Amino acid sequence: MSAFILLMGIAAALLLQLAVFAGIGFWRQWRAYQALRGVAAAQGMPVDALAEVDAPPPAPAAWAGYRNFRVARKVLEDASGQVCSFYLAPQDKAPLPAFLPGQFLTLALDVPGPGGASGPVVRCYSLSDAPQPAHYRISVKRVAAPGSSALAAGLASHFLHDHVAVGDVLRVRAPGGHFYLGAGDAPVVLIGGGIGITPMVSMLNGCLQQHAGRELWLFYGVRHSDEVAMPAHLRAVAEQHPNLHVYLCLSEPQAKTAGDAADHQSGAVHYHHGRVDIALLRRLLPLKPYHFYVCGPTAMLQSLVPALEDWGVPEERIHFEAFGPASIRRNTSAPTLHAGGGDAPAPMVRFAKSNKQVAWDASMGTLLDLAQAHGVAVNSGCRAGSCGSCQTAIASGEVRYLSTPDFDAEPGTCLLCVCAPRTDVTLEA
């Protein structure tokens, strides 16, 4: 046999092996998906409707601009005193519009700046309870300076904890956001990491209020039990509702705390020693067409969202939110952040009011990063497309969105914090 024929034979064998592996992978995904559809059909759910989020689209903002709210109550929610709830009642005492559980409020806070200067600091906070007739509730975690750095600790969160008292008035925009619990009876899995628990508690309470019999699972990841926010409430609702399964997942359990011992059950609450990960979900969740709602640190979202897709959960049944700048790559989505421009010339970004011009490249991040790096004065708040602070008029050219924003920018403007230039662009900044 000649060397050529031998080489061809080896190449053919390799190709055959690759085709077999690809085929097995596809077959596994297909079987998992068909199994979910089968379960849905057996439960009498319209299979085609599974692909849809069965909730009305969010209503337009309930009021324009900011409205004054008085702080009616402040409540520390965890043993370590890091999470504080604020009960906000409208100063005008007019009826309080409902919201969709999972949505957030935007606050403009008059935080005193260096040298006594004061300027509004805009931040978003998820509503942390079901809609109530007389007040909204948000729950805020103190944000420490990263590691041992000399950077200042979180501005708004410390201001709220340390300086905002009962009776103070805060300026609040109407509830908004596209991350909210769909209506209907489909079973739901809520996954909250750290302070990402706030929209989950709102969804949980909202669901128990509206559809008390709906199957609900809550996986709540924290380091240890002193960090668990609202433990008494979670225990109480788990005890009252057999259709609710609560798992507290402790990644750094403390030996001294009885509740932190290895996996066990305390009342109706299950304690798991470890992170919320796909292995845990696969082990505990029966095969059903769940809707998954995930909110937590970037690392959690970046690992869980693709892992859920790999497990066979269709994209439209995975809903997630990050509390800051985060790009979560879905398996199926095209790359969005920092997409390379090939050989195309770098778009030129002109800041008309500041009379500055910069050639953009992917390493510069968003248009907000670019503006701030070049001393262009622009407002910013959430840096996640949620608050609208960085909305800027486009004089000419086009931008592209790197992630879907929650704030609906006005026509002819863009949100700098989640945009990059598509063409040469001139901005009114």
Ligand SMILES: Cc1cc2nc3c(=O)[nH]c(=O)nc-3n(C[C@H](O)[C@H](O)[C@H](O)COP(=O)(O)OP(=O)(O)OC[C@H]3O[C@@H](n4cnc5c(N)ncnc54)[C@H](O)[C@@H]3O)c2cc1C
């Ligand atoms: C839709 C949405 C919902 C949210 N819901 C909640 C919620 O329910 N509860 C909640 O607690 N939070 C929530 N957040 C987060 C919240 O909006 C704030 O981002 C958070 O409170 C931190 O704000 P801060 O002003 O305290 O911190 P910032 O002052 O913004 O600082 C944030 C971090 O950056 C560090 N830092 C400061 N200066 C610099 C610098 N120059 N360079 C680099 N790093 C620096 C700080 O030390 C700190 O670690 C939500 C965010 C969004 C977008």
Ligand code: FES
């Ligand atoms: S900074 Fe909040 S939308 Fe851009």
